[in-house]
Structure formats: structure tokens, C-alpha cells
Amino acid sequence: MILSFDSQFPDxxxxxxxxxxxYPLQLAAALGPLPVNVGEWExxxxxxxxxxxxxxDYTTSCDHGLSCxxxxxxxxxxxxxxxxxxxxxxxxxxxxxxETFRLDCRTECTCQNGRYACASLCPxxxxxxxxxxxxxxxxxxxxxxxxxxxxxxSHSAERPPDYEWSPWSSCSDSCGAGLSRRTGNSPLCxxxxxxxxxxxxxxxxxxxxxxxxYHRLRKGHECKATRKVSRRVRLRFASCLSIKRYRPKWCxxxxxxxxxxxxxxxxxxxxxxxxxxxxxxxVTQGGDLWAxxxxxxxxxxxxxxxxxxxWISKCECTLSSGTTRLPEILHRVHRTAxx
Numbered sequence: 001m002i003l004s005f006d007s008q009f010p011d012x013x014x015x016x017x018x019x020x021x022x023y024p025l026q027l028a029a030a031l032g033p034l035p036v037n038v039g040e041w042e043x044x045x046x047x048x049x050x051x052x053x054x055x056x057d058y059t060t061s062c063d064h065g066l067s068c069x070x071x072x073x074x075x076x077x078x079x080x081x082x083x084x085x086x087x088x089x090x091x092x093x094x095x096x097x098x099e100t101f102r103l104d105c106r107t108e109c110t111c112q113n114g115r116y117a118c119a120s121l122c123p124x125x126x127x128x129x130x131x132x133x134x135x136x137x138x139x140x141x142x143x144x145x146x147x148x149x150x151x152x153x154s155h156s157a158e159r160p161p162d163y164e165w166s167p168w169s170s171c172s173d174s175c176g177a178g179l180s181r182r183t184g185n186s187p188l189c190x191x192x193x194x195x196x197x198x199x200x201x202x203x204x205x206x207x208x209x210x211x212x213x214y215h216r217l218r219k220g221h222e223c224k225a226t227r228k229v230s231r232r233v234r235l236r237f238a239s240c241l242s243i244k245r246y247r248p249k250w251c252x253x254x255x256x257x258x259x260x261x262x263x264x265x266x267x268x269x270x271x272x273x274x275x276x277x278x279x280x281x282x283v284t285q286g287g288d289l290w291a292x293x294x295x296x297x298x299x300x301x302x303x304x305x306x307x308x309x310x311w312i313s314k315c316e317c318t319l320s321s322g323t324t325r326l327p328e329i330l331h332r333v334h335r336t337a338x339x
Contacts, residue, residue, distance in 0.1 A: 050080045086114030105146035122147035170260075171198035171310065175253075176286035177237060180310055195280050196266055196308035197237060199289040201227075201250045201259075223254035226315040229290065235309060236291040238282040239274040241301055248290065251315035259317040267311040272301035280307055 049063040050056045055077050056068035062080035070078040085097030088111035095101050095111040102108050106125070109118040120126065125148055129137050134152035142149050165184045172178035180198045185191045232245035246269075251259035283289075289309075 052080050052082060054080050056080050085112065087111065088114060088116045090116060124150075165194075168196070168266075168310070171200050173200075173286050175199075175201050175203035177283050177289040178285060179280065179283065194308065196310055197235075197280055197283060197289060198310035199248075199250065200261070200312075201253055202288055202290065203286055223257070223317070224252045225254070225259050225317045226250075226312070227252050234291040234295055234297075235269055235271070235289055236295070237280065237284070237287075237289065237307075238278040239301075240271040240278055240305060240307075241273075241291060241295065241297055243270050243272060243297070249312045249315075251312065252317070254317050257317040257319055259315050261310070261312045261314070262316040263314040264310050264312045267309050269307055269309050271305050271307060272297060273303040273305055274300050276303040278303075278305070 049061050050066070050068075051063055052066055054062075056062055056079065057077050058068075060068070062068050065082060066080040067083050068078040069081045087097060088095045088099075090101070090103070090109070093101075095116070097111055097113055100108065100110045102121075103118065106120060106122045107118050108121055109116045125139060129150050129152065134150070137150050137152050139148040140151045166182050168180045168182045171180050176199060178198050178200075180196050182194050183191055184194065226249055228249045229247050232247050234245055235242040235248075251261060253259065
């Protein structure tokens with residue numbers, strides 16, 4: 001009868017007479033006390049596996065879970081060491097194989113041999129309550145806890161009414177830079193005012209006359225209601241210049257008629273200022289809102305600001321009396337031969 005202790009001592013075998021049969025107590029008496037340390041067992045030459053910390057080479061084997069590791073490629077003798085997985089590098093942080101870490105308070109990850117897998121600690125965030133009982137569901141932050149919660153709009157909830165805005169006022173100057181204002185009013189909020197820059201047309205001056213004409217009138221046209229600058233220019237006021245260049249439109253200055261915007265919108269223009277305290281109230285009334293073509297941004301312009309500007313799309317002209325439109329005279333005048 002051969003008893004094998006493969007589970008603890010895989011390379012050790014003990015031969016016991018096959019008869020009579022031995023029960024556990026009789027077997028223990030027959031064998032006598034067993035050594036505690038595996039190193040005390042006598043193994044056949046070259047059959048015992050090396051334990052952790054013991055020297056090894058290419059001809060010997062390390063025990064399960066261990067490997068023969070060498071300091072460098074030229075070494076002929078190594079040491080049996082535990083096999084460890086690769087670490088993980090996540091957002092400039094290094095985590096050991098098997099280590100658990102958190103990307104944030106809602107996400108937990110585990111490093112697995114150079115790769116990491118993550119799971120949400122707030123699984124309810126991924127389950128939307130959208131349905132007949134929940135209108136407009138959205139995740140909201142809850143003070144004092146990490147996981148967000150779903151919030152629904154009640155059908156009976158009253159929403160505050162939107163602002164009712166008055167029309168924009170006319171530009172404060174008939175030529176050059178000016179201001180336009182409007183007022184918003186809501187029953188649940190205080191009234192608020194908005195201001196925007198505007199320019200109906202440039203005032204006559206050196207910049208207007210020395211530069212290239214803003215719009216060339218074709219033969220047969222006595223006046224043009226809507227005109228456009230010939231090149232892209234920066235917008236300016238006080239010590240501020242627009243970051244981008246634009247080609248704004250303006251209303252012509254026609255004889256015996258008044259030209260005003262018929263269709264316009266409000267454009268948000270990002271600018272850089274030399275003086276941080278500059279506001280639209282500092283605009284030079286009657287000055288040119290359009291900077292000369294060669295005006296450049298320099299490091300002196302460092303303070304960012306966003307301003308609203310009236311953006312003209314179309315103008316119309318009427319007689320000075322304000323009663324009759326003159327589209328035939330303003331846009332296209334046909335010359336006919338004398339009878």
C-alpha cells in the first residue's frame with residue numbers, strides 16, 4: 001500500500017505493508033511522529049521544489065505560486081519569489097496589483113495585472129425614473145452625500161413665468177457708437193435692464209473718407225438702404241477691442257429720407273480690455289464702433305469681457321415725413337429712354 005501526501009508534500013511517498021489494514025490510530029502508531037517542517041523530509045535528489053527565498057536555477061523548480069527570478073539576464077542563480085502582477089498607472093497615480101482605489105466618491109476601481117476595472121457606487125443614478133409618474137427627471141446634488149438623486153417635476157408645480165421684455169430702444173445716436181436699452185419684468189422677480197452697443201451708421205470723418213468705400217453703388221442706384229463694410233474690422237469701445245473681426249451692416253444716409261434698421265438681432269461679442277473697469281456705459285457717444293483695419297490686439301489687452309451688440313440685417317428708408325416708403329428710389333431706379 002502506498003500513501004501519497006500530494007496536497008502538502010507532492011514529492012514525498014511512503015510505503016506501508018498492504019496487510020493488515022491500518023485505521024488512522026493504528027497508522028499513526030505504526031509511522032511514529034511526523035516531522036513538522038517539510039525541509040526535514042528526505043526527498044529523492046532533484047525532486048523537491050524550492051521554497052520562497054531559496055536559491056534556484058534553470059534546472060530546479062520553485063513551489064506553486066513562486067517563480068525563479070534573476071537580478072539580471074547574466075545571472076545563473078536566482079531566488080524563488082512570489083509571482084506579482086503588473087501595477088496600474090491611473091491619472092499619475094500608481095496602484096499595485098489587486099489594490100482597490102476610487103476615482104471619485106462615486107466610482108471604485110481595482111487594479112488587475114496592469115489593467116483596472118471600475119464599478120459605480122451609486123447604481124441608482126443609472127436607473128432613470130422616466131415614466132408617467134415622473135416628468136422631466138434630472139439628477140441633482142444632495143448636500144451632505146455623494147450620490148446624486150433623481151428629481152421629477154410635479155404636474156401641479158407652478159413654474160415662474162418668463163421675463164417679458166420691452167422692445168429695444170432706438171440707438172441713442174444717429175451716427176457713430178451709441179447705446180440701446182430694454183427692460184425685463186417678471187411678477188416673481190425684480191425688474192432688470194439690459195444694454196447693448198449700437199451704430200446705425202459711421203459719422204463722417206477721416207476714417208470714413210480715407211478708407212475704401214463701405215459699399216459701391218451700382219449705376220442706376222441713387223441710394224442704398226442697407227450697406228456693409230468692405231473688410232472685416234474689430235469692434236471697439238473705451239479701451240476694449242473685439243477678439244474676432246466682423247463685417248457689420250449699417251443703414252445708408254439718403255437725401256430726403258431716413259433709414260433705420262428693419263431687421264436686427266443681438267450678438268454677443270467677446271472682447272479684451274486694457275482697463276478692467278470699462279463697461280458699455282464708457283462708450284464714446286458718436287465715436288466709431290468699428291476700429292481701423294490695422295488695429296491689432298497686443299498683450300496690453302488682457303481683461304476679457306462679453307458685450308451685446310445690435311447686429312443689423314436689413315434697413316428700410318422712409319421720407320422725412322415718415323409716411324411713404326421709397327423702395328423704388330432707394331434700391332433700384334430704372335432709367336428709361338426719352339420718348
